[in-house]
Amino acid sequence: MPLGDDGETGALVRNETRPLLARGRDLTAPVAYQAGAGGEFRFDLMAYWRFLWKHRLIFSLSVIVALALGVTATLMTTPLYVARMTLEIERASAKVVNLQEVTPREEFGNGLEFYQTQYGLLRSRALAERVVDALDLTQSQAFLHANGLDAIKPDPKIDPARRRTSLREAVINRTAAGLSVNPVRGSRLVQLMYQSTSPALSAQLANAFADNFIAMNLERKFESSAYAREFLEKQIAQTKAKLEESERQSVAYAVQQQIVNLGENSRGSGQAAGVESLTETNLSAINAAYAAATAARIAAEQKWRQSQGAGLGVSQVLQSATVQELGKEKAKLEAEYQDNLRIYKSDYPSMTRLRAQIDELDRQIQGEAARVRQSLYGDYAAALNQEKALASKVGGLKSDVLNLRERSIHYNFLQRELDTNRTIYDALLQRYKEVGVTAGVATNNVSVVDRAQTPRAPSKPRPMINLALALLMGLAAGGVFAFVAEALDQAIRHPSEIEAKLRLPLLGSVPLLTRGVSPKEAMQDSRSPFWESYFSVRTALQFSTSQGLPHSLLVVSTRPAEGKTTTSIALAYSLARLGSRTLLVDGDLRKPSLHQVLGLDSEAGLSNILTGAKTLEEVVQEGAIANLSVVTSGPIPPTPPELLAGERLEAFCAAAEQAYDVVIFDGPPVLGFADAPLIASVTAGTIMVVEAGRTGRSQIVNTLNRLGMARAKVLGVVLTKFNARQTAYGAGYGEAYAYDYAYGRDTAASKHRAGAA
Numbered sequence: 083m084p085l086g087d088d089g090e091t092g093a094l095v096r097n098e099t100r101p102l103l104a105r106g107r108d109l110t111a112p113v114a115y116q117a118g119a120g121g122e123f124r125f126d127l128m129a130y131w132r133f134l135w136k137h138r139l140i141f142s143l144s145v146i147v148a149l150a151l152g153v154t155a156t157l158m159t160t161p162l163y164v165a166r167m168t169l170e171i172e173r174a175s176a177k178v179v180n181l182q183e184v185t186p187r188e189e190f191g192n193g194l195e196f197y198q199t200q201y202g203l204l205r206s207r208a209l210a211e212r213v214v215d216a217l218d219l220t221q222s223q224a225f226l227h228a229n230g231l232d233a234i235k236p237d238p239k240i241d242p243a244r245r246r247t248s249l250r251e252a253v254i255n256r257t258a259a260g261l262s263v264n265p266v267r268g269s270r271l272v273q274l275m276y277q278s279t280s281p282a283l284s285a286q287l288a289n290a291f292a293d294n295f296i297a298m299n300l301e302r303k304f305e306s307s308a309y310a311r312e313f314l315e316k317q318i319a320q321t322k323a324k325l326e327e328s329e330r331q332s333v334a335y336a337v338q339q340q341i342v343n344l345g346e347n348s349r350g351s352g353q354a355a356g357v358e359s360l361t362e363t364n365l366s367a368i369n370a371a372y373a374a375a376t377a378a379r380i381a382a383e384q385k386w387r388q389s390q391g392a393g394l395g396v397s398q399v400l401q402s403a404t405v406q407e408l409g410k411e412k413a414k415l416e417a418e419y420q421d422n423l424r425i426y427k428s429d430y431p432s433m434t435r436l437r438a439q440i441d442e443l444d445r446q447i448q449g450e451a452a453r454v455r456q457s458l459y460g461d462y463a464a465a466l467n468q469e470k471a472l473a474s475k476v477g478g479l480k481s482d483v484l485n486l487r488e489r490s491i492h493y494n495f496l497q498r499e500l501d502t503n504r505t506i507y508d509a510l511l512q513r514y515k516e517v518g519v520t521a522g523v524a525t526n527n528v529s530v531v532d533r534a535q536t537p538r539a540p541s542k543p544r545p546m547i548n549l550a551l552a553l554l555m556g557l558a559a560g561g562v563f564a565f566v567a568e569a570l571d572q573a574i575r576h577p578s579e580i581e582a583k584l585r586l587p588l589l590g591s592v593p594l595l596t597r598g599v600s601p602k603e604a605m606q607d608s609r610s611p612f613w614e615s616y617f618s619v620r621t622a623l624q625f626s627t628s629q630g631l632p633h634s635l636l637v638v639s640t641r642p643a644e645g646k647t648t649t650s651i652a653l654a655y656s657l658a659r660l661g662s663r664t665l666l667v668d669g670d671l672r673k674p675s676l677h678q679v680l681g682l683d684s685e686a687g688l689s690n691i692l693t694g695a696k697t698l699e700e701v702v703q704e705g706a707i708a709n710l711s712v713v714t715s716g717p718i719p720p721t722p723p724e725l726l727a728g729e730r731l732e733a734f735c736a737a738a739e740q741a742y743d744v745v746i747f748d749g750p751p752v753l754g755f756a757d758a759p760l761i762a763s764v765t766a767g768t769i770m771v772v773e774a775g776r777t778g779r780s781q782i783v784n785t786l787n788r789l790g791m792a793r794a795k796v797l798g799v800v801l802t803k804f805n806a807r808q809t810a811y812g813a814g815y816g817e818a819y820a821y822d823y824a825y826g827r828d829t830a831a832s833k834h835r836a837g838a839a
Contacts, residue, residue, distance in 0.1 A: 132576060137564035144560030145553060152552025161540035164277045165284035167292055168531040170270050171200050200528075201263050204274070204295055210258035212294040213287065219253050220246075228280045229256045260284075261291055271531065281537045288534035296528050303526075314514040321507045328500040335493050365476065365483050372472035379465035382458070412443040572778035580772075580799045583779055584786070587626070587798035589769065590619035592645065594805040601648045602679070605655055616652035619800055620660075623653075623769075626797045631657075632766035633739045636669070636794070638749040638758045640781045644773040645802035647675050650748035653769075657744050658710035665742040666705065667713045669761050670750040671722035674715035680706065687716025691734050692725040698737055711742065722750075726760040735764045752785040762794030769797055774804040 134141065173196055203209060219225045226232040231252055262275040276288040335341075419436045426433050574580065580588040592615045595604055604612035624631045637653070639646040654666040667688060668676035677684035682703050690696040691713075703712045719725050738745040747765060752758040762768045768789060772782060789796060 129578070133564070133568070136575065137560070137567055140563045140567060141557065141560035144563060145556035148552040148556025148559065149549060152548045156543045156545050156548045159543040160279055162277050162279060162542040163281040163284045163537045164275050164541040165281070165288040165534040165537055166273055166275050166532075167288045167534035168266075169272045169274065169292055169295075170529050170531050171197065171272055172270060172527040172529075173197075197265065201265065201272070203298070204263045204272070204291070205258070205261065207254065207258060209291065209295055209298060210254050210261075212298060213290045214250070214254050214257055216294055217286070217290055219257060220250050224280060224283055225253070228278050228283055229253075231256070257287065260287065274534075276534070277541070281540075285534040285536045292530055292533075296526055296530075299528050300526050311514065314510055318507065318510045318514060321503060321510055325500070325503040325507050328496065328503050332493070332496040332500050335496055341493055368472060368475050372469070372476050375465060375469040375472050379462070379469045382462035382465040408443050408447045412440060412447070415440050415443065572780050573775050574772050574777055574779060574782065574801065575775045577801050577804070580801060584782060584799065586770070586786075586796060587622075589622045589626075589798035589800050590615050591774075591801040591804045592616065592619075592649070594774075594803045601652070605652055613652070613656075616649070616656055619649075620653060620656040623767075623797065626767065631744065632797070633743070634735055634745040634747070634765040634767070635797075636747045636749045636758070636762050636765040636768045637771060638752050638762070638768060638785075638789075639771040639773070640753055640777050640785045641751050642673070644771050644777060645800075646771040647679060647748050649769070649771050649800055649802065650676070650746050651679060654705070654710055654744075654746050655707060657746075658705065658707050661709060662743040663709050663711075663741075665702070665711045665713065665738050665745045667738070667745060667747045668715040669747040669757070671715055671719055671725065671757060672750055672755065674718070676712070676748050677714040680712060682712055682714055684714040684716060687714035688734075689716035689719050689722075689725060691716075692728065692730045693719075694730060698734065698741065723756045723760065726757055731760065732764045752788055753781060759788050759792035759794065762789050763792045766795065767797040768794045770799045772799055772801055774801050776803075 173193055214220065217225075223232065231249070260277050262277070264273045264275060265271075266273060274288055274291055276284045276291065278284045278287065415436055419433065419440065422430075422433055422436065428434075428437070574583065577588050577591045580586055593611045595601065595612060599612075601612070604610045605616075623635070626632070635653070637646045637650040650666060654664045658664045666676070668674045668684075669688065670676075671689055674684060676682075677687075686696055686701045688701070690701055691698060698713070701713055701716065703714070704710070705712050725731070735745065745765075747761055749761050750757045770782070770785070770789075786796065
């Protein structure tokens with residue numbers, strides 16, 4: 083945005099109260115953030131682009147050197163080939179037979195330790211030695227040549243045995259160094275990678291490591307089974323001797339005590355626990371018969387007692403076939419008697435005959451019921467006699483059993499010892515058989531998933547990856563060098579750095595003139611970017627204070643040839659063209675140049691006024707345009723600070739402000755001289771001129787500090803000789819292109835730049 087529009091000038095008014103110096107801020111890093119609404123910061127991508135473009139040579143050289151080193155390293159690196167093969171490692175081997183394993187199974191919580199152990203075995207020296215011995219690598223010319231071991235010349239001073247041992251150690255170390263074990267995360271798969279300079283050798287060694295690892299795993303299991311078998315053989319021999327001794331003692335005691343147990347012929351003579359003796363068997367059988375007899379007696383007694391006084395209501399009487407037949411006959415006769423009773427009287431002969439028949443049937447039924455009751459009593463008496471006989475037999479057998487048990491105490495102890503030894507012996511014998519079976523048929527828990535194939539292309543070097551890494555390293559190195567250069571470079575190059583690094587308002591930036599165009603010629607063309615930039619500076623000055631344009635201005639710079647004289651003349655011309663009565667004063671009493679630029683006489687000027695020899699009216703000269711007056715420096719005094727420190731400078735400034743609308747002093751450089759601070763102390767405002775790309779921040783800070791001690795009011799900074807296109811800042815700073823919008827088409831020499839404004 084050009085400085086002449088309202089938005090920029092408003093910002094200048096707001097920045098009026100900012101401190102002169104940026105304290106506590108990193109002034110070496112690129113300005114990547116700009117203040118937004120509410121004090122927030124927004125990311126400025128163009129600031130990084132300007133930073134990269136500013137140090138493009140450093141980045142380019144770093145990238146070129148890094149790429150050259152990457153290409154050189156890639157070409158000089160010996161090609162390496164990597165062969166890959168995949169193994170599956172189970173935590174427990176599959177069971178071919180349903181037998182318990184000799185080696186302990188790993189629990190789930192120990193799975194990590196188990197797999198870490200397997201990975202350690204794959205990387206072990208023992209496995210590398212197996213591979214070397216299996217492939218006879220110490221005699222393999224291909225392996226020795228691929229690893230550079232054939233180039234070692236044998237030393238005649240070293241014993242041949244020691245030389246062979248040394249060669250074997252070197253071969254084992256090289257073999258182990260080429261192997262990489264990479265577990266596949268979240269699975270039981272393990273990838274073995276072998277790297278060497280020979281593709282065929284890489285595949286061969288990768289497969290050899292897998293095969294020998296499987297063989298070593300099987301051998302370790304077989305060795306553990308062999309140890310178990312030897313241990314079990316010793317235990318079985320000892321247990322067998324104990325078992326034989328226990329059987330002898332048990333049999334001898336049984337013969338001595340006449341202890342006979344049933345089931346010894348079928349179960350063996352040693353199993354007394356749970357086996358009854360003959361007496362106990364008889365007691366058990368007779369006791370069961372006694373219990374049954376007691377139950378039968380109780381049932382018979384119950385039936386007999388129920389039959390007493392129950393008449394014909396006893397169930398046994400009712401269930402008798404004879405009673406049932408007689409009952410049916412009686413019922414028929416009673417029915418007939420009742421039918422005839424309606425016709426005949428009871429004393430009728432046929433009726434009397436029927437009654438006699440019915441009474442006879444009653445006597446027969448009563449006789450049958452008595453017979454049934456007598457039968458029930460007989461059953462009761464028989465059951466009672468049998469119960470008494472069995473009770474007597476049980477009592478006798480109880481005494482025999484108690485006597486046998488008393489004699490079997492020691493026998494039972496011998497039997498238990500015999501059973502224990504037999505159980506241990508059978509378990510050891512069964513385990514011994516299982517170990518023999520599992521040692522021969524147990525499968526391996528390691529299996530090959532994919533065997534290694536001969537690699538077709540080398541894995542190292544990888545040209546594209548190397549170049550990409552070289553590019554990244556070059557960019558990183560370039561970034562480091564660029565930040566170092568930025569930290570060492572204190573020059574102000576871009577308008578945004580004025581506020582960011584100096585915390586001063588930017589009044590405007592003046593573009594660098596094209597080759598062959600002088601500042602005077604550029605100011606004569608009102609369409610030139612050079613003139614438009616100073617027009618914007620003039621506009622910004624009108625809003626620099628609350629009272630508008632200050633009546634007196636001092637234009638200073640840190641060092642000579644920064645463009646302060648050109649700025650003073652341009653501002654004076656701009657104000658005079660607007661109709662303001664403008665007085666341009668050459669305040670540089672050491673090396674004045676204003677009269678040379680304007681083509682005026684410098685025989686009388688400011689030095690004469692300060693000495694009191696002449697007045698303002700006597701030394702003032704008319705400028706090249708209307709409303710412009712000029713006071714040159716006059717004769718160069720021997721001690722300019724003494725003249726400027728007097729009261730006449732303040733009186734001259736007050737008189738000039740009364741006679742003119744604006745008084746502009748073209749001051750001397752600030753550093754090294756006391757002149758500029760003295761003039762700044764009597765003027766209403768000071769303008770700081772900074773040459774882009776040459777004036778350092780520390781110099782500007784010292785200049786501002788000196789002006790601050792003189793209580794000078796610095797209105798802002800004018801950045802001169804700003805080449806937006808050359809520094810690639812124009813894309814982020816629209817002013818440079820806005821000035822050139824209508825002028826650039828008519829400039830034939832726009833491709834050439836001048837070094838001074």
